Amino acid sequence: MTTSKVYIETFWQIHRMIEEAGLQPGDRLPSERELADRLRVGRSSVREALRALELLGLIETRRGEGTFMKPFGDHQLIQLLGSFILQGNREKRDLIETKLLIERICLQLACERLTDQKLEHIARAEHTYDLFFQRVVEATDNYLLLRIWLVLNDFFEHVYTLTLPSEFYEQMRTALQKRSCEEATAIYEQYVMQKMSKEN
Amino acid sequence: MTTSKVYIETFWQIHRMIEEAGLQPGDRLPSERELADRLRVGRSSVREALRALELLGLIETRRGEGTFMKPFGDHQLIQLLGSFILQGNREKRDLIETKLLIERICLQLACERLTDQKLEHIARAEHTYDLFFQRVVEATDNYLLLRIWLVLNDFFEHVYTLTLPSEFYEQMRTALQKRSCEEATAIYEQYVMQKMSKEN
DNA sequence: GAAGTTAAGTGGTCAGACCAGTAACGGCCA
DNA sequence: TGGCCGTTACTGGTCTGACCACTTAACTTC
Numbered sequence A, B: 001m002t003t004s005k006v007y008i009e010t011f012w013q014i015h016r017m018i019e020e021a022g023l024q025p026g027d028r029l030p031s032e033r034e035l036a037d038r039l040r041v042g043r044s045s046v047r048e049a050l051r052a053l054e055l056l057g058l059i060e061t062r063r064g065e066g067t068f069m070k071p072f073g074d075h076q077l078i079q080l081l082g083s084f085i086l087q088g089n090r091e092k093r094d095l096i097e098t099k100l101l102i103e104r105i106c107l108q109l110a111c112e113r114l115t116d117q118k119l120e121h122i123a124r125a126e127h128t129y130d131l132f133f134q135r136v137v138e139a140t141d142n143y144l145l146l147r148i149w150l151v152l153n154d155f156f157e158h159v160y161t162l163t164l165p166s167e168f169y170e171q172m173r174t175a176l177q178k179r180s181c182e183e184a185t186a187i188y189e190q191y192v193m194q195k196m197s198k199e200n
Numbered sequence C: 001g002a003a004g005t006t007a008a009g010t011g012g013t014c015a016g017a018c019c020a021g022t023a024a025c026g027g028c029c030a
Numbered sequence D: 001t002g003g004c005c006g007t008t009a010c011t012g013g014t015c016t017g018a019c020c021a022c023t024t025a026a027c028t029t030c
Helices: A006-021 A032-039 A043-055 A076-085 A089-113 A116-123 A129-139 A143-157 A166-177 A181-199 B006-021 B032-039 B043-055 B076-085 B089-113 B116-123 B129-139 B143-159 B166-177 B181-199
Strands: A059-062 A066-069 B059-062 B066-069
Touching: A006 A032, A006 A043, A032 A043, A043 A059, A043 B043, A089 A129, A089 A143, A089 A181, A089 B089, A089 B143, A116 A129, A116 A166, A129 A143, A129 A166, A143 B089, A166 A181, B006 B032, B006 B043, B032 B043, B043 B059, B089 B129, B089 B143, B089 B181, B116 B129, B116 B166, B129 B143, B129 B166, B166 B181
Parallel strands: none
Antiparallel strands: A059 A066, B059 B066
16 A cells, blocks of 8 residues: 555646646646646645645746746745755855855866857956856856856855955956966965955 | 745744754654644644645654654755756756766865874775765765765766776775875776766 | 726635544553 | 553544635726
């Protein structure tokens, strides 16, 4: 006897239903009552399943309107996870270290893969650390890495604000222009890592 | 009027309750009926909030027994996310690249910070890639980095199984013993990165 | 034709009922 | 005494039906 819990079963059934119907972001799901009716379960079970899908960022519910597919990539889930993880001083230290390490990697990757178009995009970025660096990470053409960085940056902004002189941005831009991995890394270490290690 | 949804409000209240009571893994939460009574909400709202906490891997419910705090680090959430996120080939490529980059960093960090005790712990590890490397990442003494690696590894295992000859583990161990960052990196690139880039 | 009104449908919430497990208590028998 | 076995009270799991708050669209009215 599997005696699987109904709301879990329902979760997967709805998930399958979404796939088979090929629902796209913005599309509407059947109403809770209809789902309950169609899947032959109680409405409360449907709701518990929908909560899970919502937390996963797959759907969005609007009171009075219905339940809709959500644009992929939104991550209130991540925000939530953060508030659970990020509590002590040790966690903050780890966060800073991890963020710095990953940024240095991204810088190197970006140097290897930078297209002229993306270079210009970076150059046009405001002189704000997170905006500038987001474009650098985007230039790595690795979406997963971007996601990780965005998460780290989200957390980071709750803890710290980093402002750098405009020399940093200018020097970095010329280094990227030359695709000089060593130079970019050196600048990063000089401005960012040194500053962070001092304050810590 | 915020008219915040009750189940979300309840979610945070339970979360606060857990923190304030300092509940540890294995500890029991009040029953659903008592929570509903104490927080003056319906039981269904409590249940929807509990489903979220369960999905986050914070609690575990056992029919007939109650609701319990879960040992930290278990994350069926991650498995779930994986099945949603990890669908295309591009995602897989990103995953592999990211995992390799982070592992190489961890290797370097570990070299710098490796204590004799942890070295022995690594040496005693089975010759399984993930077990071995988990101990390496643990040796970095950066818990966040460990979490990230665990997530990546979870995803990775759904896609690929990596087996290496025992020479790899032996050579790596001697490199770590010497705390030679360059040697460890070289071995890693030789065995792991080459293999992965070939198969890809 | 435009503005206001109404009705139907939707998610959000609650209360109450019942089912299905668990654990602990107490009484029974060997 | 020591081990077995119901009984019982409690737990999570599920369903139902009832409201509420809100949106939309159709309908009425001017």
